[in-house]
Amino acid sequence: MPAETKSKTDFSTDPNANKGMDFSTDAYLDMDLLRFLTCGSVDDGKSTLIGRLLYDSKSIFEDQLEAAESASLSRGDQRMDLALLTDGLRAEREQGITIDVAYRYFATPKRKFIIADCPGHVQYTRNMVTGASTANLALILIDARHGVIEQTRRHSFITSLLRIPHLVVCVNKMDLVDWSQETYDKIREDFEDFAARFEITDITFIPMSALTGDNVVNRSQSMDWYQGPSLLHHLENVHIAGDRDMIDPRFPVQWVIRPQGDEHHDYRGYGGQIASGVFQVGDEVVALPSGMESKIKSIDIGGDSQPLATPPMSVSIQLEDDIDISRGDMLCRPNNQPTSGQDIDAMVVWMADTPMKVGKKYTIRHTSNEARCIIKNLNYRLDIETLHRVEEAEDLKLNEIGRIAIRTTKPLFYDPYRQCRVTGSFIIVDEQTNNTVGAAMIIGETS
Amino acid sequence: MTSATESSGAQSHYKLTHLKALEAEAIHIMREVAAQFEKPALMFSGGKDSIVMVRLAEKAFRPAKFPFPLLHIDTGHNFPEALDFRDKLVENIGERLIVHKVQDLIDRGEATEDPGPFPSRNRAQIPTLLDAIEKYQFDALFGGARRDEEKARAKERIFSFRDDFGQWDPKNQRPELWNLYNGRHRMGENIRVFPISNWTEMDVWQYIMLEQIEIPDLYFSHKRDVVERRGQLVPIGDAPFGPREGETIVNRTVRFRTVGDMSCTAATDSPAANLEEIVAEVAAARASERGARMDDKTNEAAMEDRKKEGYF
Numbered sequence: 001m002p003a004e005t006k007s008k009t010d011f012s013t014d015p016n017a018n019k020g021m022d023f024s025t026d027a028y029l030d031m032d033l034l035r036f037l038t039c040g041s042v043d044d045g046k047s048t049l050i051g052r053l054l055y056d057s058k059s060i061f062e063d064q065l066e067a068a069e070s071a072s073l074s075r076g077d078q079r080m081d082l083a084l085l086t087d088g089l090r091a092e093r094e095q096g097i098t099i100d101v102a103y104r105y106f107a108t109p110k111r112k113f114i115i116a117d118c119p120g121h122v123q124y125t126r127n128m129v130t131g132a133s134t135a136n137l138a139l140i141l142i143d144a145r146h147g148v149i150e151q152t153r154r155h156s157f158i159t160s161l162l163r164i165p166h167l168v169v170c171v172n173k174m175d176l177v178d179w180s181q182e183t184y185d186k187i188r189e190d191f192e193d194f195a196a197r198f199e200i201t202d203i204t205f206i207p208m209s210a211l212t213g214d215n216v217v218n219r220s221q222s223m224d225w226y227q228g229p230s231l232l233h234h235l236e237n238v239h240i241a242g243d244r245d246m247i248d249p250r251f252p253v254q255w256v257i258r259p260q261g262d263e264h265h266d267y268r269g270y271g272g273q274i275a276s277g278v279f280q281v282g283d284e285v286v287a288l289p290s291g292m293e294s295k296i297k298s299i300d301i302g303g304d305s306q307p308l309a310t311p312p313m314s315v316s317i318q319l320e321d322d323i324d325i326s327r328g329d330m331l332c333r334p335n336n337q338p339t340s341g342q343d344i345d346a347m348v349v350w351m352a353d354t355p356m357k358v359g360k361k362y363t364i365r366h367t368s369n370e371a372r373c374i375i376k377n378l379n380y381r382l383d384i385e386t387l388h389r390v391e392e393a394e395d396l397k398l399n400e401i402g403r404i405a406i407r408t409t410k411p412l413f414y415d416p417y418r419q420c421r422v423t424g425s426f427i428i429v430d431e432q433t434n435n436t437v438g439a440a441m442i443i444g445e446t447s
Numbered sequence: 448m449t450s451a452t453e454s455s456g457a458q459s460h461y462k463l464t465h466l467k468a469l470e471a472e473a474i475h476i477m478r479e480v481a482a483q484f485e486k487p488a489l490m491f492s493g494g495k496d497s498i499v500m501v502r503l504a505e506k507a508f509r510p511a512k513f514p515f516p517l518l519h520i521d522t523g524h525n526f527p528e529a530l531d532f533r534d535k536l537v538e539n540i541g542e543r544l545i546v547h548k549v550q551d552l553i554d555r556g557e558a559t560e561d562p563g564p565f566p567s568r569n570r571a572q573i574p575t576l577l578d579a580i581e582k583y584q585f586d587a588l589f590g591g592a593r594r595d596e597e598k599a600r601a602k603e604r605i606f607s608f609r610d611d612f613g614q615w616d617p618k619n620q621r622p623e624l625w626n627l628y629n630g631r632h633r634m635g636e637n638i639r640v641f642p643i644s645n646w647t648e649m650d651v652w653q654y655i656m657l658e659q660i661e662i663p664d665l666y667f668s669h670k671r672d673v674v675e676r677r678g679q680l681v682p683i684g685d686a687p688f689g690p691r692e693g694e695t696i697v698n699r700t701v702r703f704r705t706v707g708d709m710s711c712t713a714a715t716d717s718p719a720a721n722l723e724e725i726v727a728e729v730a731a732a733r734a735s736e737r738g739a740r741m742d743d744k745t746n747e748a749a750m751e752d753r754k755k756e757g758y759f
Contacts (some may be wrong), residue, residue, distance in 0.1 A: 033465035100620070102601045103594045105647045112465040114645055126622055133624040246461070255478040259511040267510055273475045273626065278461075301474075302506035308460050312626075313467070314474035314507070327482055351622045365627050368482070427627045434631035436621045 031107065034240055035114045037135040037164065039128050039155045044141040045172045049210035050104060050117060053232065056217045057106040101131040110236040120151055125158070125384065125399040126351040129439055132162040133425070136240050139231075141170045144177045144207070148190040154384055156191075160198035161347065161401070161441065163418060165243045167203045168234060174223065175209040181225045197387070199418070204238075206231050244311050248415065249277030249285075250338060250423050251331040252367035257316050269300070269316035270325055275367065275422035276415075279317065279331075280308040286334045287325050288413045293334055294321040311422075328369040330413040338413045338423055343376075343446040347417075349401050352430065352437035356396040356404075362437070366412050366426035373428075376446075377405040396438075405446040417441035466654055470503065473642035475626060476605060477507040480587050480640050481514045483630035487587040487640075488545070491517040493529035494706045495662050496591030496643065499651055501540065502660050503642060504589075516543035518588070520576050522568040523550045524708035526682075532663040547579040567711050577612070586637045587630070595647045606630060607639045615639075648704075649729050656722040668702045668720045679713035704729075 040046035104115040116131030118124065132138065138159040142152055159167055169191055177183045184207045195203065206215055207226050214220035217232045229237070257269035279285075283296045297318040299306045309315045317331065325331075332338060350356050361374050381393035381402040396402045417424030428438030480487050489504060491497045504513050519533065537544045549571045552558035557578065558571040579585070594601045604623045609615060621629055632638065643651070655662060673680040674694040683689060683696055688709050690696050701714035702725075719725045 031465050032463060033468045100602045100617075103645065104601065105595045105645070107647070107649065112647075112650070130622045130624055134626075241462070244463075254475070255482050255507075257508060257511050264510040271474075271478050271507065273471060302509045306460070310461055310463065312471050312475075313463070314471040314478070363631070365629060368479075421625065425625045425627070427622075427624055427629060429629055429631055434629070434633065436624070436629045439622065439624045 031110065031112050032240065033112050033114065034137060034235060034238070035116065035135050036137040036139060036235065037116045037118060037128070037131045037159075038139045038141070039118045039131075039158075040120045040141040040151075044120065044143055045210045046117075046120070046141055049139075049141065049170065049172065049216065049231075050115060052210055052213060052216050053113075053115075054104060054106050056213075056232070057108055101127050108232070108236055113235065120155070122151075122154065122384070123399060125154075125401075126349060126439075128155070128158055129162060129349045129351075132158055132164055133421075133439065135162075135164050136243055137166040137168065137235070137238060138164045139168050139170055141172050142187055142191070144171050144173045144180075144183055144187065147183075147187050148194070150385055152191070153194055153387075156195055156198060156200070157384065157387065160200050161349075163199070163421060163441075165202060166238055166240070167200050168231065169203060169205045170210075170231065171205060171207045172210055174207045174214065174220075175212050179207075179214075179220075179222045181223070184226075202238075204228070204234055206234065245276035245420055246278050246310060247276075248336055248338075248420065249279050249283075249331075249333050250275040250413075250415070250420065251279060251285075251317065252369070252413075252423070253325055253327055253329045253331065254368045256326060267318065268322070269318050270331070271314070271316045272368065273314045273422075274309050274311040276311050276420045277333075277336075278308055278310050279315075284334055285319070285331045286337065287323060288330045288332065288337070288340060289411060290324065290329070292321075292323040294319040294323055296320075328367075330367065332413075338415045339445060340411045340413050341445050342408045342411050344406050344408065344412065344414070345443045345446045346404055346406065346426075346440040347382075347401065347443065348396065348404050348428065348438045348440040350396040350398060350438050352433075352435060353398055354430070354437070355398075356402075356428075356438060358394070361431065363429040363431050364406075364408065364426045364440075365429065366414065367423060369412060371412065372409045372431075373406040375404055376407050379403040379405065403443070404440070414442050416444050466650060466657060469643070469646055469650060470506065470654070472626070472645065473500075473503045474507040476628065476640060476642040477504055477589070479628050480589065480630065481508070483628070484587040484638075486583065486585050487515040487589065488518040488583070488585045489513070489515055489589040490591070491519050491533065491544070492591075492707070493519070493525070493533040493663065494591070495651060495655065495666060496593065498536070498660060498662055499643065499646075499654060500589060500591045501536065501542075502654075502658055505540070513542050515589075516545050518579060518583075518585070519544060519546045520572050520579065521546050521548045521550075522572060522708050523548065524568050524688075524710045526663075526665055526684075526706060526709055526712075528663050528665050529706055536661075545579070545583065547575055547582075549575045551575075552578060568708060569711060580637055586632065587640055588637065589640050589642060591643055592641050593646050593648070593651070594641075594644050600644075603641070603644070605641050605644050607641065608632070609637050609639060649726070652722065652726050652729055656726060663706065665703045665706050666725070668700055668717050668724075670698055671701050671714060672696050672698055673701060673714055680715065682709055682712070682714055684709055 038046055102117045104117055106113050116135055118128040118131040140155050171184050171187050188205050207223055208215035210216055214222055215230045217230055219230050251272050251274055253270045253272050255271040257271050259267050281296050281299055285296060286293045297320045299309050300316050358375050358378050361372055364371055364373050378393055380389040380391045381400055383390055384401060415423045424442045426440050427436050430437045489500060549558060549568050552575050558574045561567045561570055592600055604620050606628050672683040674683055674690050674696055680701060700718060702717040702719060703712060703714055719728045
């Protein structure tokens with residue numbers, strides 16, 4: 001390899017890199033899934049960090065490495081640019097920027113991971129919100145030389161707004177501050193200071209250097225003052241089973257399965273994905289909006305019967321009684337029902353170039369339901385830099401966040417977003433362009 | 448296999464493995480398309496990903512029939528084994544199959560084969576697919592593409608919108624949040640839907656093993672006549688897939704990691720004769736699956752360019 005291609009992103013010199021993962025069949029079939037979000041801009045070392053996670057778990061293949069290398073060289077770069085592995089679109093490669101969420105996949109013998117790799121700049125807030133909507137965990141990168149900056153606060157706020165249950169603060173580039181515990185402690189204090197205002201329950205801090213690999217996969221030899229886990233160890237072990245709500249049964253009906261034929265002519269299944277809670281055969285349920293009650297006769301997946309179903313399983317449920325249920329209806333327990341209503345108070349992130357207008361009508365999609373709504377009021381716009389409430393705001397522009405009141409044409413069956421991300425979220429669709437223009441998180445009924 | 452089945456059978460009903468989570472997501476997406484569109488179809492190539500898609504459709508809609516037909520864009524360059532497999536599978540599941548042939552469009556002068564020394568009908572699939580969409584008025588097509596296959600796909604939505612010309616605009620994609628999919632579209636517009644976007648090659652193999660899904664023998668190790676061409680093992684068959692000048696046919700023990708056209712799918716040396724061995728091989732693999740697809744090697748943004756034109 002020519003000397004100039006030896007670069008900071010060339011991992012081949014690391015004796016521990018890419019040593020291979022030992023997958024046994026049983027272990028693989030028993031793995032769970034962690035979706036996490038990375039946010040940061042070009043200089044944070046995010047690509048290097050992702051590159052190292054992918055490389056050390058053998059998720060970058062040789063032909064992809066070669067393609068990235070030859071693309072770098074043909075562009076005249078002195079070294080292989082690892083961002084070429086993650087920046088997929090031609091425009092991004094040409095301009096050297098990341099403009100959209102890219103999904104990356106890797107697995108260790110313990111867990112499978114999906115990374116939503118998001119651009120960090122404020123003009124890509126909507127992209128970050130998109131990636132955050134399905135994440136269980138967020139990685140926030142801080143450059144140890146710069147400490148907590150505006151971007152750190154913005155990303156932390158979005159993490160809390162979208163209620164990602166786990167946050168990992170990666171204090172990166174520790175090699176450039178002489179592995180200083182003092183620097184790390186200061187950053188940690190600063191972060192805890194402002195994060196106290198957010199609803200983030202689980203924060204883990206890890207000092208690291210993605211460049212040298214310290215505390216990414218392997219424990220650092222240079223920071224003996226840090227006794228915590230490496231990043232990968234944490235990602236493999238963070239407890240996520242408890243993130244699922246097993247208490248409040250909610251089943252939005254998506255599709256009615258009714259076979260046309262003699263063999264199954266009695267079958268009438270309600271297809272859908274469990275939003276939260278546990279449904280068991282024999283459970284008493286109530287269908288909304290009709291209020292009709294029945295019992296669960298069977299639960300199956302493609303004809304395979306199941307004794308119970310938990311979120312986010314996609315199942316088909318049959319009831320004892322023949323009651324009229326269709327798409328958009330919801331099954332829940334008689335003594336544990338969501339709010340049913342048409343006047344809704346929500347936080348919204350605006351995602352379109354055309355601003356949100358008070359008084360305008362939109363279509364919304366909420367669980368398997370579709371309705372029309374009118375924006376009744378914009379209570380305030382939240383300044384994402386200062387977190388101040390701008391009450392005189394008249395509209396919401398691209399990437400702006402505000403608190404709105406809407407009225408829908410028919411009742412929705414919802415829970416506060418803080419209780420359930422599935423029944424507490426909806427998207428706003430422009431009726432002229434058909435574009436998804438807003439992402440909303442329900443607070444509750446308008447007062 | 449036995450031990451795997453037993454251990455998964457003994458699992459708590461509350462535990463959710465990653466394969467079950469991915470399966471649940473794919474079923475949800477398929478039902479959403481069935482509900483939001485008038486005329487969907489499931490693109491079926493006979494490859495392992497589309498076979499997995501058929502299994503997922505069974506999970507989503509059985510005991511009823513699928514609310515859509517299968518659609519095969521037949522390049523005429525198929526492996527004979529893949530066609531036999533396709534016909535047998537369709538008979539077993541009792542669903543409707545529509546075959547739309549690239550050759551028919553070539554005969555009508557509406558598609559052309561790529562000229563040059565490496566004849567490929569890859570590009571000719573694009574007008575053929577668009578012709579099928581026009582003829583049958585499909586408004587949504589399921590595809591088995593995965594985001595781990597290629598960089599352009601890593602940024603594609605699960606609901607991927609195409610204009611009247613089937614074109615993908617990567618800079619103008621709809622935001623896709625939570626599990627809420629916005630399928631609103633105008634007449635003439637259609638979408639491509641990728642329910643297994645979040646699966647990796649490893650996941651697909653593990654799922655095939657877990658579900659004991661039958662796949663064509665091409666995927667398992669077998670003896671085959673091949674030539675070495677541009678560093679790849681190219682299968683040799685009847686014309687036009689014979690050896691070129693200066694090439695020597697060798698009989699090697701190979702298998703295919705991906706099954707596309709005979710003209711553009713390379714074999715890999717492999718002794719993996721069953722699913723467990725394939726899974727072990729995939730875990731240790733050093734070349735990505737699409738590395739065996741000569742069509743992607745043309746240039747750095749080959750896939751993105753073809754997608755913009757209407758390719759899957």
